[in-house]
Amino acid sequence: MDLNALRTMLAQGPPVLVSIMLANNETGAIQPVAEAAHLIREAGGLLHVDAVQAIGKISIDINALNADFLSLSAHKVGGPKGMGALVLAENQMRPSALIRGGGQERGGRAGTENVPGIVGFGAAVMAAEASRVTDMARIQTLRNRLEEGLGQTQGGVIFSQEIARLPNTTLFGVPTLKAETAVIRFDLEGVSVSSGSACSSGKVQPSHVLKAMGYGPEITRSAIRFSLGWETTEADIDRTIKTWRKLSGALLRRDETGLEPF
Known part of the structure; x- marks a missing residue:
């Protein structure tokens, strides 16, 4: 704000x-x-x-x-x-x-x-x-592990990373990625992510939050949200990172060429 x-x-x-x-x-x-x-x-x-x-x-x-x-x-x-x-x-x-x-x-x-x-x-x-203090400390450690893995993506952005945030939330984007495609591909791999807020994730449109923050349409259309819960484990995070590495090459190539990576 x-x-x-x-x-x-x-x-x-x-x-x-x-x-x-x-x-x-x-x-x-x-x-x-x-x-x-x-x-x-x-x-x-x-x-x-x-x-x-x-x-x-x-x-x-x-x-x-x-x-x-x-x-x-x-x-x-x-x-x-x-x-x-x-x-x-x-x-x-x-x-x-x-x-x-x-x-x-x-x-x-x-x-x-x-x-x-x-x-x-x-x-x-x-x-x-x-158990909030101990739970959130553990979850923040897991979130940082996730962001370290996602952050290795060329051109990737973790939004609001430089300011105080909730310990369980990561909003990530890559300019050439289409969020709705990424959400579907993650789901097929058994990993649940969302494009923007859960309240409006059924609407395929750029994040109004990122638009208000001054980001352009290419990056706002790419944003996917990872939310960690009390039951999230280190194995879940490692699986998510592994899934992203598996999918990201095909997803980013698809958005550069317009071809569907199935």
């Missing part, structure tokens, strides 16, 4: 609410949220932090971030799908209800609480947090 650009945008008029991702879901880049919060406070605005991608991977403290609202999602830590949480820095900041009715959720939303989902969310967060 460009803090100078944020400062310019805030100067254009008083903001009501600014929403910032704590960590980007494609590059894994960790945003300077606390610094942004200072600018937003000076401009008289409120700050919402989307911490969905960061939960279970880095420390999250709404007070340290100086945020008013913070949102989380259970499935990112192995909890029940469809469960989320909105954390409020102050109770009087409670948003207006969209659905009114019973008072089970303190007037925030009508309807009976999803007790199994709530309990499952809490249990997943506690389990993830209990």
